[in-house]
Amino acid sequence: MIRTKRQGLLIVVSGPSGSGKNTICDQVLSENKKLWESVSMTTRKRRRNEEEGKDYFFVSKEEFEAMIAEDGFLEYAVFAQHYYGTPKKKVQEKLDQGIDVLLIIEIQGALKIKELYDKAIFIFILPPSMETLKKRLLDRATESEEVILERFSNAYQEINEMPKYNYVIVNDRVAKAANKLQAIITSERCRVDRIEEVYLNNPEEKIHESLLSEKEFTNEQINLD
Numbered sequence: 517m518i519r520t521k522r523q524g525l526l527i528v529v530s531g532p533s534g535s536g537k538n539t540i541c542d543q544v545l546s547e548n549k550k551l552w553e554s555v556s557m558t559t560r561k562r563r564r565n566e567e568e569g570k571d572y573f574f575v576s577k578e579e580f581e582a583m584i585a586e587d588g589f590l591e592y593a594v595f596a597q598h599y600y601g602t603p604k605k606k607v608q609e610k611l612d613q614g615i616d617v618l619l620i621i622e623i624q625g626a627l628k629i630k631e632l633y634d635k636a637i638f639i640f641i642l643p644p645s646m647e648t649l650k651k652r653l654l655d656r657a658t659e660s661e662e663v664i665l666e667r668f669s670n671a672y673q674e675i676n677e678m679p680k681y682n683y684v685i686v687n688d689r690v691a692k693a694a695n696k697l698q699a700i701i702t703s704e705r706c707r708v709d710r711i712e713e714v715y716l717n718n719p720e721e722k723i724h725e726s727l728l729s730e731k732e733f734t735n736e737q738i739n740l741d
């Protein structure tokens with residue numbers, strides 16, 4: 517058997533509120549057990565259907581700012597008057613273990629990640645139309661009208677930034693969009709330029725000089741598929 521070693525992929529998914537990015541990602545996560553989703557921290561109030569530690573870690577403004585002061589975030593941003601941030605430690609651990617990490621974050625945060633990780637993959641989710649987007653936001657009925665309007669006007673600015681991403685998926689049907697997202701992840705996993713080390717099972721057949729001892733690669737080896 518040929519094994520390889522590589523860092524986990526860092527997959528960043530953005531899209532306007534109501535684009536359906538969480539639904540698409542949930543679908544992919546339910547089928548792709550090799551993908552780990554980072555749980556963000558936010559100062560926004562918990563919605564009825566949300567769970568602490570699963571959807572977000574819900575914290576106060578003071579707690580969030582203390583975490584900023586400790587340099588605990590990979591990135592953070594203010595969106596619709598609340599803080600949102602990606603806790604740094606876990607993400608780095610997973611990437612180092614070769615596990616693929618999914619961040620579902622808004623655009624300011626995505627652009628910060630772009631500065632930090634040149635190999636991250638940026639995927640933008642578009643609604644089929646602005647009318648559909650507005651309808652989805654209104655139907656969701658989890659926010660006040662003022663917040664819905666703010667999110668809707670943010671959507672125009674966010675869509676303007678789409679050219680900074682690598683891929684775009686139009687969410688006209690969840691199953692179709694989820695298939696596309698999985699296809700992108702699959703092809704990124706196959707890229708030769710992400711492989712750091714390759715070796716054959718027989719130590720005599722080592723083909724990479726940095727693989728000096730068996731012990732070195734037993735902890736970190738990752739199957740190619």
Ligand code: 5GP
Pocket residue numbers: 531532533556557560591592593595600601602603620621622623624625626
């Ligand atoms: P919502 O309040 O609808 O859950 O999230 C509002 C926006 O914040 C969404 O675009 C969501 O993807 C984004 N978001 C969630 N977590 C994070 C995060 O950790 N960092 C950043 N920059 N944005 C986030």
